[in-house]
Amino acid sequence: MKIVGVCACTVGIAHTYIAQEKLENAAKKAGYEIHVETQGTIGRENELSPEAIAAADVVILAVDVKVAGRERFEGKRIIQVPTEVAIKSPSKLLEKAKEVVQQQAV
Amino acid sequence: MDISTVIDPKIIKTNMEAASKEEALQQLSQLLYTNEYLTDQAAFLKDVYEREAVGQTGIGNYIAIPHGKSAHVKEIGVAIGVLKEEIPWETLDGKGVKGIILFAVGDDTEGAQKHLKLLSLFARKLGNDEVTAALLKAKEPQQVIEAFQG
Numbered sequence: 001m002k003i004v005g006v007c008a009c010t011v012g013i014a015h016t017y018i019a020q021e022k023l024e025n026a027a028k029k030a031g032y033e034i035h036v037e038t039q040g041t042i043g044r045e046n047e048l049s050p051e052a053i054a055a056a057d058v059v060i061l062a063v064d065v066k067v068a069g070r071e072r073f074e075g076k077r078i079i080q081v082p083t084e085v086a087i088k089s090p091s092k093l094l095e096k097a098k099e100v101v102q103q104q105a106v
Numbered sequence: 107m108d109i110s111t112v113i114d115p116k117i118i119k120t121n122m123e124a125a126s127k128e129e130a131l132q133q134l135s136q137l138l139y140t141n142e143y144l145t146d147q148a149a150f151l152k153d154v155y156e157r158e159a160v161g162q163t164g165i166g167n168y169i170a171i172p173h174g175k176s177a178h179v180k181e182i183g184v185a186i187g188v189l190k191e192e193i194p195w196e197t198l199d200g201k202g203v204k205g206i207i208l209f210a211v212g213d214d215t216e217g218a219q220k221h222l223k224l225l226s227l228f229a230r231k232l233g234n235d236e237v238t239a240a241l242l243k244a245k246e247p248q249q250v251i252e253a254f255q256g
Contacts, residue, residue, distance in 0.1 A: 010160055013173055014229045015165075016229075017229035019233070021230040021231075040226060042223055045226070084161065087166065
């Protein structure tokens with residue numbers, strides 16, 4: 001499964017990056033491809049390319065604030081959760097993503 | 107980039123004794139103030155508590171990441187406290203907290219890009235279970251620094 005994501009927390013210095021790390025590690029463990037953009041105090045990092053977005057099966061938005069450039073994901077399957085969820089149970093979140101992808105594939 | 111340069115051994119407290127979140131934050135912000143990271147300790151603490159009110163900073167596994175983005179921060183820094191005993195805190199997994207990482211970030215983010223970048227790399231490490239486990243075992247500042255070098 002190919003996943004792209006955006007992490008953005010309120011203050012933008014901690015949860016944003018911890019969520020990114022957690023999601024990346026969980027995806028690695030599950031054997032999924034993942035690409036996570038962060039929108040924090042230092043701005044956008046690891047920005048998602050249009051190709052990556054197009055190829056993705058699902059978009060995970062782990063955000064507590066508005067996502068910059070949300071139009072990029074129009075038409076994609078999106079799962080939006082608070083950054084807490086990505087930090088607390090990244091594997092469960094990815095499982096949910098898998099379900100969403102499988103359901104809608106039918 | 108060597109992340110351990112973000113960590114200043116002068117603002118690390120191991121074997122810390124505190125009975126509550128308030129005591130712990132008081133001690134850690136005192137460390138920051140004494141070492142010239144803050145212009146106003148009480149005002150900085152107010153900003154930290156404002157963030158506490160917005161959402162949980164206990165990220166699970168006995169780690170908390172309180173932070174203040176504040177006009178009263180002179181230098182960007184991270185105070186780290188490793189407590190002797192667990193204290194109550196609002197956490198994602200319901201456990202208590204033994205490792206506290208208090209981030210102090212100033213308002214002028216444009217001038218601080220390099221620092222903030224290092225800080226973001228440092229924050230990422232906190233998402234890594236091995237790093238946090240090593241952090242919680244640290245008995246002296248050097249061991250805390252080593253936990254992040256792994």
